[in-house]
Amino acid sequence: MAELTLTTFDWVPELPRGYVRDLRIRWALEEAGLPYRVENAAFSDRQPGHFSHQPFGQVPWLTDGDTSIFESGAILLHLGEKSDVLMPTDDKGRSETIAWLFAALNSVEAASLPWTIFQFHGLAGDTPGWKPLNDFLNARLKHMESVLADREWLAVSFSIADIAMADVLRLVDRFDGLAACPACRDYVTRATARPAFAKAHADQIAHFAAAD
Amino acid sequence: MAELTLTTFDWVPELPRGYVRDLRIRWALEEAGLPYRVENAAFSDRQPGHFSHQPFGQVPWLTDGDTSIFESGAILLHLGEKSDVLMPTDDKGRSETIAWLFAALNSVEAASLPWTIFQFHGLAGDTPGWKPLNDFLNARLKHMESVLADREWLAVSFSIADIAMADVLRLVDRFDGLAACPACRDYVTRATARPAFAKAHADQIAHFAAAD
Known part of the structure; x- marks a missing residue:
């Protein structure tokens, strides 16, 4: 190899x-x-x-x-x-894993990244741009919360999609952005408890x- | 089929x-x-x-x-x-195409999306959050400008990576965000001229x- x-x-x-x-x-x-x-x-x-x-x-x-x-x-x-x-080998499992991998990086991280930039710069809260960025992230988290309330991992079993998604959500959690999303927080806890x-x-x- | x-x-x-x-x-x-x-x-x-x-x-x-x-x-x-x-079939071309597809959606769009949200909300310019978001996008565009100055398409030939990247850059161009990046602008023109x-x-x- x-x-x-x-x-x-x-x-x-x-x-x-x-x-x-x-x-x-x-x-x-x-x-x-x-x-x-x-x-x-x-x-x-x-x-x-x-x-x-x-x-x-x-x-x-x-x-x-x-x-x-x-x-x-x-x-x-x-x-x-x-x-x-790291990824199921059947077509359906593979396809779901890839969709969730892109979802982590494009649907969720594209919303969480500007939110964390505002956090890093101390701009969260009262500044003019905060509301649309915070609303954008929370709209995405609301849907992730529904998804994660029903399942342990995103695809059939733990996969590369969970590595990406848990790592994205972990940075939101660092700034307490998952306070209203207990299923997302439990998911981060579950993923990061892996050896x-x-x-x-x-x-x-x-x-x-x-x-x- | x-x-x-x-x-x-x-x-x-x-x-x-x-x-x-x-x-x-x-x-x-x-x-x-x-x-x-x-x-x-x-x-x-x-x-x-x-x-x-x-x-x-x-x-x-x-x-x-x-x-x-x-x-x-x-x-x-x-x-x-x-x-x-839509994608080269050899390993190297396939691998480059996939890397650029993720680059379009994660390295570039995660920077352009908050920037366009600020544009849509009339927050570009003088607001406190504008500078870090604008700097973030422009840092990414500077590197895209170097890449696109040297090549027609991102991988060996036109591919799904160009569809994603050109579509991402096209929305930046809508708000004149490519004014300092002529190679990026030419790339958008070239891609969108395709039938x-x-x-x-x-x-x-x-x-x-x-x-x-």
């Missing part, structure tokens, strides 16, 4: 630690029991080679033999196709701490 | 016409020459059956025989796997106009 190498930053500030997106990939790799190495890209001085792997100068990217893949969603899908622990998450999270924290 | 049915709203207000996401799917279907029917879901009074196909009460969804798929990204990927006009886009766009406009 070709070697899997995950690249993340060599260092990040305190605030995003535990939330950098290599976590999604570490989590999937740990769930699947796939061996991998971790390499560094400079955070402070991003090199041309970085952009050839990740055109936005972000992390992570994954190399699998000669193939280099960017975007956490694309990497998760690639790993889902490698391991049936593979705990290992991935501890490894990311240790990785950045080692660079201080 | 199983019948393809695309469901969109029966009516939408004037403002989003030409930008409702069924356009991405119509465009792909027209590019691939795949026959399809269009069905309606009520815009004003969304039914339980609607949520069973699209859990957020949005559109579009596509049925392909017994399979029902939501999320424009997941539908595009499904169609890309059906037609080699399949023109047909898809005209069909969407006619579909909603028929309901007035």
